[in-house]
Amino acid sequence: MIRIKCPYCGLRDHSEFNYIGDATKLRPVNPEVANDDEWFDYIYVRDNPRGVHQEYWQHITGCRSYVKVLRNTVTHEVLKTGLPSDDLLFSYEAEK
Amino acid sequence: MSKYSVLSLIKNAFNDNRNWERAWRDPEPKKNYDVIIIGAGGHGLASAFYLAKNHGIKNIAVLEKGYLGGGNTGRNTTIVRSNYMLDENALFYEKSLKLWEQLSHELNFNVMFSQRGVLNLANSDSQMDAITRRGNTMRLNGIDAELLDRRQVEKMIPYLDFSDTARFQIKGGLLQRRGGTARHDAVAWGFARGADQLGVDIIQNCEVTGFKTKGNNIEIVETSRGPIGCGKVGFAVAGSTGHLASKLGMKLPIESHVLQAFVSEPLKPIIDHVVTFGAGHFYISQSDKGGLVFGGDIDMYNSYAQKGNLPLIEDVVTAGLAMIPGLSRLRIVRHWGGIMDMSMDGSPIIGKSPIDNLYLNCGWCYGGFKATPGSGWVFAHTIANDAPHELNAGLNFDRFRVGRSVDENGGGPVPNRH
Numbered sequence: 244m245i246r247i248k249c250p251y252c253g254l255r256d257h258s259e260f261n262y263i264g265d266a267t268k269l270r271p272v273n274p275e276v277a278n279d280d281e282w283f284d285y286i287y288v289r290d291n292p293r294g295v296h297q298e299y300w301q302h303i304t305g306c307r308s309y310v311k312v313l314r315n316t317v318t319h320e321v322l323k324t325g326l327p328s329d330d331l332l333f334s335y336e337a338e339k
Numbered sequence: 340m341s342k343y344s345v346l347s348l349i350k351n352a353f354n355d356n357r358n359w360e361r362a363w364r365d366p367e368p369k370k371n372y373d374v375i376i377i378g379a380g381g382h383g384l385a386s387a388f389y390l391a392k393n394h395g396i397k398n399i400a401v402l403e404k405g406y407l408g409g410g411n412t413g414r415n416t417t418i419v420r421s422n423y424m425l426d427e428n429a430l431f432y433e434k435s436l437k438l439w440e441q442l443s444h445e446l447n448f449n450v451m452f453s454q455r456g457v458l459n460l461a462n463s464d465s466q467m468d469a470i471t472r473r474g475n476t477m478r479l480n481g482i483d484a485e486l487l488d489r490r491q492v493e494k495m496i497p498y499l500d501f502s503d504t505a506r507f508q509i510k511g512g513l514l515q516r517r518g519g520t521a522r523h524d525a526v527a528w529g530f531a532r533g534a535d536q537l538g539v540d541i542i543q544n545c546e547v548t549g550f551k552t553k554g555n556n557i558e559i560v561e562t563s564r565g566p567i568g569c570g571k572v573g574f575a576v577a578g579s580t581g582h583l584a585s586k587l588g589m590k591l592p593i594e595s596h597v598l599q600a601f602v603s604e605p606l607k608p609i610i611d612h613v614v615t616f617g618a619g620h621f622y623i624s625q626s627d628k629g630g631l632v633f634g635g636d637i638d639m640y641n642s643y644a645q646k647g648n649l650p651l652i653e654d655v656v657t658a659g660l661a662m663i664p665g666l667s668r669l670r671i672v673r674h675w676g677g678i679m680d681m682s683m684d685g686s687p688i689i690g691k692s693p694i695d696n697l698y699l700n701c702g703w704c705y706g707g708f709k710a711t712p713g714s715g716w717v718f719a720h721t722i723a724n725d726a727p728h729e730l731n732a733g734l735n736f737d738r739f740r741v742g743r744s745v746d747e748n749g750g751g752p753v754p755n756r757h
Contacts, residue, residue, distance in 0.1 A: 244648055245640075258650040262640040264753075265594075283740040286752045287592035287683045291581030293643045300640075316595070316643045
């Protein structure tokens, strides 16, 4: 079980959450003028890192808010969580 | 290298089986290869085999970071079928199924392909409509499909929940009799032996650590066993595709997810076919050793760990019990996780990449195993001719950008709903 700290409800099992996905993708700022490459990048392309991944989970059986999570995709370790608006910067070196 | 036959079997039996030759060599990597395939799973080995056999290319290496067939080839539920609806998928998987039917013969290696039939259950009227449409489309494409009603399904597999109180009533099913299962390891071993006999170097314990490029070409593949020069490079690394592509600064319409599968304690024969649930995601068959082999959904979060979590196991088992209540006292003896390369439309990517001499074979989602021979066959064609075969032309990398995604389930541009 992955344990995720919801900023509103505290530490909960990941089975209370719905996985939304990559939190780094931003919708083109000017959709009217965005070209195919920009849409392709936003809709389809993913960094898919082997290591630290920034992602959204939704606390569907709790407060229903989105939670931003930094998680290691190799170990499933949750490194940091916060509000969707938070900048979750993380480096293994700095944490040591 | 000797041919396996009844005669060789008898001869070696009399020698206490001590004189069997190695099935493939263990060569040192050469300085240079015309084609380097990365990943010695079923797809990579099949690609090398057909490159050598169909296209006469001799100087080929298959690089493997671990041991041959130790990734998803050894981590699946061994199901083979071609019950697809969209032409891009249907014709490709049907080619693959036809190759399966001849594979043991072609490789002189028993891959234990068993055409026991694949039955997709329908648990609602709308699902009946959907599988009727799917079956009709399949038949128009020359693929076998039979629509069964509830009574016919009950006659064929009475162990399902046909009671009036069943939460999900069985309305019928779509049967593909030519579908079935194969022995997963034997497929890798058979292709490895076949490719090796044609001169392909299979180099295990050789992890690719980087690439040296010149212009828009890969010149050298850096590995844990030294740099190797290359003419062309093919990726056949399933869940590790994104990781490998990142070494070239390339991003793909793929996410890596973990998919778990399970084997129960061995039973006497009970499940004679491959059966899939309509009301939930669950598929089951019985291995020759008697264990029930089954699986369900991916864990649903990005993962490169070859292990999953318990909540998903509970989900899979719940779906299984709703379908076959008799499983309730069965014990699971093994379970494992494999890393799926989940593409954004649920269909694979086999074709050219943005780099001139790099070819991609990825995005297999839940279903790479059944594609093994077909994938190798079209991938070899694509690499040899620097152009796709008509069977994989629609499964190209560029389809996403130009809005021609091959979305079999109508799930939308997401990696986890196909």
